[in-house]
Amino acid sequence: MSRRSVLALGALLSGSGGTAIAYPKRQVMVVVPYAAGGTADIVARLLCEELQKRLAVTFVVENKAGASGTLGCATVAKAVPDGATLLYTAGGPLTIGPHLMKTVPYAVARDFTPLALICQVPSFLVVNANDSAKTLRDLVAHGRSKPNALRFASPGIGTSVHMIGELFRLQAGFEAVHVPYRGGAPAMNDLLSGQVDYMFENVPQLLPQVQAGTLRALAVTSPARMASAPDVPTLTEAGVPGVEVGTWYGLLGPAALPDAIRAELTDAATEIRRNPAFAGRIGEQGAQGDLRSGTEFEAFIREDDRRWRDTIESANIRAE
Missing domain, CATH: 3.40.190.150 (Bordetella uptake gene, domain 1)
Structure with missing residues (x-):
């Protein structure tokens, strides 16, 4: 094989990590x-x-x-x-x-x-804007003082945000009633109407309601605060570590x-x-x-x- 052929073959094998081969x-x-x-x-x-x-x-x-x-x-x-x-x-x-x-x-x-x-x-933990819980500590205190009094919504059993909700209450140390829905929209509608007390949901789905003031974000599951919601603390900052998921x-x-x-x-x-x-x-x-x-x-x-x-x-x- 000529030197030119060897060089050409080498270029073919090395270019784009060997993609062509x-x-x-x-x-x-x-x-x-x-x-x-x-x-x-x-x-x-x-x-x-x-x-x-x-x-x-x-x-x-x-x-x-x-x-x-x-x-x-x-x-x-x-x-x-x-x-x-x-x-x-x-x-x-x-x-x-x-x-x-x-x-x-x-x-x-x-x-x-x-x-x-x-x-x-990441997900927000949100309550109705008219809820008495102004901070995450308020919500946790309520949950601890009255076991199973709080009802939290999710888009369905086994969804990631349902699991985050369960992990949160375990880490926070209180019992709550899970109310599953068939999708995030009906869950959020019942939160807005006061039928349930709180929920976790992906930030993109909740951010418009949080920005409009119809829902109050008590915390976010990300490791650091989000640029789109700089006033919302992380769960660790708010007092419940171990839910940075x-x-x-x-x-x-x-x-x-x-x-x-x-x-x-x-x-x-x-x-x-x-x-x-x-x-x-x-x-x-x-x-x-x-x-x-x-x-x-x-x-x-x-x-x-x-x-x-x-x-x-x-x-x-x-x-x-």
Whole structure:
């Protein structure tokens, strides 16, 4: 082989991390296990745009909602591990559902290849603007003085914000009655009308009501105060540590994904997440960057699984 040929081959292998060699040159389906229009769907489409630019492969989102997200996750768990089918999901179907449902059609550690944690969305703890609780300490004092007097709403049993609500009351040391709804909108409507006392929900869903003054945010689950709500303290600042968790979203593939493809996806996702323009676009959805990839993402999933397993056991939660 001539020197020119060797150099040309070296450029092909090294350019874009070997993308031209390793990644399948066909359309890649990114399964989102929820309906279109939500945070997961929106951020997945933004991520696909950027992956397509970097890997020169078409990435498309396919929404496969159902069974609390496990339907779409099962599709990826059973897919051929060639990089043509990926999963973009919130943590619920992976670290909450398996502890609540009698059976799920996959085992997370066995059936998936964690690639990259992309972002987390923090939640507000809110009460009605006319509620007597002006601070988190007021709410906790009420809960401790009258066990099970407080009623907290959620979009449904096993949702991430339901779990945050249970973890919060366990950390705060009081009993409360959980009132599940079929979605965040009816839960918020009943909070506004005074039918329930408080709720956790993702910041983007609650921020307009907080800014309008119809709901009062007592705390936020993020590690630091948010620029969009600088007057709202973190739960730790407000006196209840140990609840610095949000709804996380990450990219995974099926198990046994080839090392070359896994490396390309991880490198591309890392590059995308470090791009200020991408961070700004997902920030518009209320998402905060939290980049972890490969083994670090695997460890994050294990810790999240342990947290919600322990919470479910301690709170004696049972799915309907």
